[in-house]
Amino acid sequence: MGTPKSLGFVAAGCLLVLMSGAHAQQLVDPGFESGPILSEIVEEFGVWSVDGGTAVGPTLGITPLEGVKMLKFQETAPFCQRTDPWAWGELACIGQLIDLAPVRDLLDSGNARLVVSAAFNRIAGDAHTDTEFLITVRAFDRPTLEGFRTWCLNYRYWDAEGQVSLMSDDSPETWERAEVVLDLDLPWQSDSTFVYVFVRAKENVHRDYVYGEEFDGHFADDVRFEVRSVCPADFSLDGDVDGDDYDLFAAKFDEADEAADFNSDGYVNGNDYDEFADHFDVGC
Numbered sequence: 001m002g003t004p005k006s007l008g009f010v011a012a013g014c015l016l017v018l019m020s021g022a023h024a025q026q027l028v029d030p031g032f033e034s035g036p037i038l039s040e041i042v043e044e045f046g047v048w049s050v051d052g053g054t055a056v057g058p059t060l061g062i063t064p065l066e067g068v069k070m071l072k073f074q075e076t077a078p079f080c081q082r083t084d085p086w087a088w089g090e091l092a093c094i095g096q097l098i099d100l101a102p103v104r105d106l107l108d109s110g111n112a113r114l115v116v117s118a119a120f121n122r123i124a125g126d127a128h129t130d131t132e133f134l135i136t137v138r139a140f141d142r143p144t145l146e147g148f149r150t151w152c153l154n155y156r157y158w159d160a161e162g163q164v165s166l167m168s169d170d171s172p173e174t175w176e177r178a179e180v181v182l183d184l185d186l187p188w189q190s191d192s193t194f195v196y197v198f199v200r201a202k203e204n205v206h207r208d209y210v211y212g213e214e215f216d217g218h219f220a221d222d223v224r225f226e227v228r229s230v231c232p233a234d235f236s237l238d239g240d241v242d243g244d245d246y247d248l249f250a251a252k253f254d255e256a257d258e259a260a261d262f263n264s265d266g267y268v269n270g271n272d273y274d275e276f277a278d279h280f281d282v283g284c
């Protein structure tokens with residue numbers, strides 16, 4: 001306990017990082033299509049929870065970005081305060097715990113990079129309508145989730161944190177994406193065992209005090225969580241670049257598998273091969 005925390009590199013914007021090696025999508029129900037959104041803190045991977053919310057279809061002139069449902073933020077209490085003492089009554093938090101065991105080798109190499117993004121939207125509203133959304137990702141080094149829920153101090157000590165704030169526009173037509181990039185490259189960060197990914201809405205304009213009526217129409221959808229290697233040619237995600245990466249890429253390329261779309265332009269062709277080869281020559 002008492003491990004230091006640090007703020008990772010944070011970036012916001014609408015562009016996705018173009019070049020990457022293989023990656024793992026480990027969020028469950030990233031588009032709020034099927035699972036529950038609980039109003040409690042759970043000691044379980046893959047469940048949206050904390051302050052609760054509702055999965056809704058098109059409403060208030062806003063259409064889900066992905067699938068047929070989206071998250072509607074509900075209220076700012078009571079649980080977010082336990083993750084952030086200063087958040088009392090101000091932030092609505094919906095979070096999911098993600099196990100990092102599948103990428104242990106990559107973490108141990110010190111070359112792991114987390115890329116987290118989500119799309120947000122809201123109604124136009126009026127002078128009292130809040131405008132701010134956030135994405136927060138925190139990495140913890142606890143061996144298991146046991147006790148994580150009941151011993152609330154555990155939430156306040158993390159090995160690494162990345163956060164970005166998005167000030168939304170007032171057009172219900174547009175979804176805006178915010179993205180956080182967090183490298184787990186310091187020795188104590190390499191010990192991380194799981195991460196907590198939060199999407200949040202903030203009462204940054206006007207504080208309402210009636211729970212359930214704090215947000216006029218604030219939504220999130222299509223949350224993305226990827227573990228990448230900081231080395232683009234590390235196709236096997238083990239933290240270094242060697243013949244295994246080349247063989248894996250070549251096999252996917254021969255199959256025209258979308259995993260070989262190295263430059264993420266939607267096609268698998270010679271450009272992908274050339275760009276992979278360039279990064280392979282550079283190494284890690």
Ligand SMILES: [Ca+2]
Binds near residue numbers: 033065069070
């Ligand atoms: Ca959706």
Ligand SMILES: [Ca+2]
Binds near residue numbers: 170171176
């Ligand atoms: Ca908008």
Ligand SMILES: [Ca+2]
Binds near residue numbers: 237239
């Ligand atoms: Ca590799």
Ligand SMILES: [Ca+2]
Binds near residue numbers: 261264272
């Ligand atoms: Ca391509």
